[in-house]
Amino acid sequence: MLDIIQINENDNVVVALKDLEMGQSFKVNENEVTIKEAVKRGHKVAIKDIQENENVVKYGYPIGHAKGVIHAGEHVHTHNTKTNLDGIQDYQFNQKLTENPYEQEPLFFKGFRRQNGLVGIRNELWIVPTVGCVNGVAETIIKRFVKEVGDISPFEDVLVLKHNYGCSQLGDDHTNTRDILRDAVLHPNAGGVLVLGLGCENNNLYEFKESLGEFDDHRVKFLVSQEVSNEIEAGVKLLKEIYENAKNDQRDNVPLSELKIGLKCGGSDGLSGITANPLLGRLSDFLVAQGGTTVLTEVPEMFGAETILMERAANEEVFSKTVELINDFKQYFIANNQPIYENPSPGNKEGGITTLEDKSLGCTQKAGTSMVNDVLKYGERIKKNGLNLLSAPGNDLVAASALASAGCQLVLFTTGRGTPFGTYVPTMKVSTNTPLYETKPHWIDYNAGVLLEQPSDAVLRDFIDYIIKVASGELVNNEKNEFKEIAIFKTGVTL
Structure with a gap:
């Protein structure tokens, strides 16, 4: 396995795929870089000198700017990098759509067809x-x-x-x-x-x-x-x-187009945007190609990457709803006298995530590259197939419950730190790294850490097969552990 990865050719940092020691050297773009201090897995290293106020670039996008000069080989993190985000922005509709890379396949799962035509993956x-x-x-x-x-x-x-x-x-x-x-x-x-x-x-x-x-x-x-x-x-x-x-209920063959999957992450680390979140993005694109539905939420974790989603809006109406989605949540912070960009969490920072842009650019990869077909308010149910955005906070249980209530039969939850919880629909945990999967096999259902060693197409196919098994009745860990909860978003006073 490689020691480091440069995600985009324009990046001026690389991410450590394992703990790096001071004095260790590696080549990036024919340039040799020597580590000037120990760097933990998931954290960033400068591959060139970055001047004061110059942008730190990861995923091909700025994730903040240097507080002072950062030399090649130095650890890049909260001590020397600051977010570029500030206040509420204006947005312009600038559509940039790409063709879905996947084709429709005759795939089925075993589900329960209800009287109203909807399909459940549990009874x-x-x-x-x-x-x-x-x-x-x-x-x-x-x-x-x-x-x-x-x-x-x-x-x-x-x-x-x-x-x-x-x-x-x-x-x-x-x-x-x-x-x-x-x-x-x-x-x-x-x-x-x-x-x-x-x-x-x-x-x-x-x-x-x-x-x-x-x-x-x-x-x-x-x-x-x-x-x-x-x-x-x-x-x-x-x-x-x-x-x-209900005595005669039984599972029947159902096309994958009937599957509605929620996309969520929590306890993210520096590998989230390299392994697990891109895997969910490819799964999302694949399911959309089958006529199915995926839903991305956690609005505060779109801040800094929202324009990427806005460029994929199906039309100006969906673009306007996306702008409203983002700005309404920013106003929520302002109304409560709280900083808009008070993110990432301590656990995120420990795992290598430095700024909200860093986190958001990794988080939004769960939505793949598909066109955004609709934007849902909190408590609204899915009306259109394809990729949807849903208004909900980043809080794990509140957001996962909102995805379930929108009509998702299954929530996919990526994590680099680990969590045992589940909402009231199957909540599949996907680890960003293999050590977490090996340490917490009673929490983690699927290991995306293998993407550092195996071809992405082979891992995606294996993941699709597993999704179909779970949709057909195979239990995930939150179900085996009987961890099933619901949490409701609260914003106002209690009488």
């Missing part, structure tokens, strides 16, 4: 509380149901989508809670849902029911706890009704 039974006050009641109902029924098949799991909200909320917070829970009730990975209310919450169950629109009343049931003498017995009875209606 689970959920209780969705309208308010956090009934989380405990919902858990008791689930336990009683499982005890009385025994074999829950064809359901593959039963769970409560516990949360802390649904009451004492106003404005956008109330709307966000209602919309995210509504989307969960309608999610095709659920073969049945009991919507459980208390009775006095402002996320009123009857109004919530109206927000659902059309739904399968054989699979979605409702219960207000204050309106029955024994809510446990009533809840178990309704779950049994759903169970009876």
